[in-house]
Amino acid sequence: MVLGAHEGVAGGVSRAFERAAEDTAEALQIFVRNPRGWAANSLPDDEVERFRAASKATGLPTAAHSIYLANHASPDRVLRRSPGRRWRTSSPAAAPWGSPT
Numbered sequence: 001m002v003l004g005a006h007e008g009v010a011g012g013v014s015r016a017f018e019r020a021a022e023d024t025a026e027a028l029q030i031f032v033r034n035p036r037g038w039a040a041n042s043l044p045d046d047e048v049e050r051f052r053a054a055s056k057a058t059g060l061p062t063a064a065h066s067i068y069l070a071n072h073a074s075p076d077r078v079l080r081r082s083p084g085r086r087w088r089t090s091s092p093a094a095a096p097w098g099s100p101t
Contacts (some may be wrong), residue, residue: 002026006065013043014050017058027061035068 004027007016013030020028033040043051055062 002061004028004061004063006030012047012050014047014054017054017060020060021058025060027063029063029065031067032064033067035065037067038069 003025005020005023005025006029007019007023007025009016009030016028016030
């Protein structure tokens with residue numbers, strides 16, 4: 001069984017690998033953006049490169065986590081549709097990192 005950790009990205013998403021190592025995790029999960037809001041910021045290219053280098057160096061399986069606001073089962077049509085639009089904006093954000101979505 002592979003045991004992983006949902007690690008914080010404070011100081012840069014690439015730092016999540018250090019935290020996973022400290023926790024002796026065998027896999028890593030991170031948010032690709034603010035999990036509590038709809039707005040998304042792009043990452044600087046140098047941080048994406050640091051993430052890729054850390055990913056390659058550790059070899060940890062990595063997954064991207066969706067935002068908390070996503071509610072695909074809501075009876076409210078607006079809430080049900082918003083996550084789909086937001087997922088389309090956060091999902092491509094994970095792709096440059098090499099993380100599955």
